[in-house]
Amino acid sequence: MKRILRTLIAILISQFGFSQDYQSDFQKYCQTNDTINQLKVLTEWNSASPKDAELYTSYFNYHFMKSKQEVLALSNDKLNGEGFVLKDSLNQTAGFLGSEIYFDQKELEKGLNKIDEGIKLYPNRLDMRFGKIYALGQIPDWESFTSEIIKTIEYSSTNNNNWTWSDNEKRNGGETNFLLDIQTYQIQLYDTGNDDLLKNMREIANEVLKYYPNHIESLSNLSITYLLTGEYDKGIEPLLRAEKINPKDYIVLSNIAQGYKLKGDKEKAIAYYEKTVEYGDERAKEYAIQQIIELKQ
Template identity: 75%
Template sequence: MKKIFGTLMVILISQLGFSQNYQSEFQKFCETNDTINQLKTLKKWQSENPKDAELFTSYFNYHFMKSRQEVLALTTDQPNGESLVLKDSLNQNAGFIGSQIHYNQTEVKKGLDKIDEGIKLYPNRLDMRFGKIYALGQIPDWTKFTAEILKTIEFSDKNNNEWTWTNNVKQENGKEFFLSSLQDYQVQLYNTGDDELLKNMREIANKVLEFYPNHIESLSNLSITYLLTGEYDKGIEPLLKAEKINPKDYIVLGNIAQGYKLKGDKKKAFEYYEKTAEYGDERAKEYAKQQIAELKQ
């Protein structure tokens, strides 16, 4: 029995060694953008250890990096980042030449298929799930981006946030880390400035609250989706729930005040700006005092 156990240990250590060697080799070729040797490494790695978790993430990275194509484009609107300004005969801006990022959908699909295989084998690997969500946000495909977030929220309840990360290392403070990361995705949707995506934010917030009803950030996110569309009562309602959970959360209090101000309820707005001034940091106190002074006019 001891001999068999010892043999198994040797095999496991040997496989781990192979994984780490291939992983570092692949990373080295990524740094030099050597896609030919990246693929050679992946194929050797697959023949040695086809179910290695890091093999799936590496294949995903390979295909997604390969899908990214940067091209120069002539536009009338100034693009993000550096650009060349074109002038007309009157020295007026006539256009801009800048880089635009496009994604080859065939390569993107190959990458997503690989990470899906990995998630199926290693459902607790949060880096795989977040990697997929990141890619969907870059393309961007906001419908699938949102659907993948919802799916991950549902699974967080099943695995009790017992997440792992690269090399199957346990993610400490799994619940807190998971929920804070979701907030980044909500900000990403908000920063698009596309009002159509408010419904995506609302869907995510509601799904979080289904499993984590006291998550103040999601109550606030839900509120924003209504306040921005002029549905002030619906926007104030989740904020009042958040206030009951933490009566001294000055961000929540300030948002309630703003909601009442937008609604035209000066008395309630005044009340909550006073609470914000009482519990807020210096910046919040100063802002609340300015708002109170305006309401008194």
């Protein structure tokens, strides 16, 4: 019995060592952008330990990095990357020459399929889910980006935010840190400046509130999606819900005041700016006082 136990322990240690060596070798070749040896390591790794969680993340990284292509482009509009301004004989701007990033869809699809396999086997691996969301935001594919976030929020209610990260290490922070991460994706959508994506923000906010009804940031996000489209009553309603959760949240109070101001209800706007003065920090107080003065003129 002891001999069998020693043999099993030896096998486990050996397999763990192999995984670490493959992972280390893969990362080494990533640093030198050596895709030939990256694939060689992945192929050997797959033969030795095909269900290794880190193998899936490494395959995903390999295909994602390989799919990313940079080309020189000539454009009449300023390019997002680094570039040069082209001048004509009169020293007027004639165009722009610079680099543009695009993604090879077939190669990218291979990576997404691999990470999907990994998520299916290791549904608690949040780094896999976030890695996929990151890639979808880079393409960008905002519909799939939103869909993947919603799937992750839904699963958070199943595992009670007991997530793991790379090397299957426990990820601390629970619900609080998880919702902070989701908030960064909401900000990413907002920062695009694309009003068409307000509906995506709304979908994510509603999904969060389905499982975390007291999440003030999501109530505020939901409000923004309506206030920016002129639906003021719909925008004010979630903020009033947030006020009931925390009556002293001066950011919420200020946003309610702004909502009423946009709606044209000066009396209620002034009342909420006065609440902001009562509970806000110095900057919020100064802004609220200025708004009250303007509204009373």
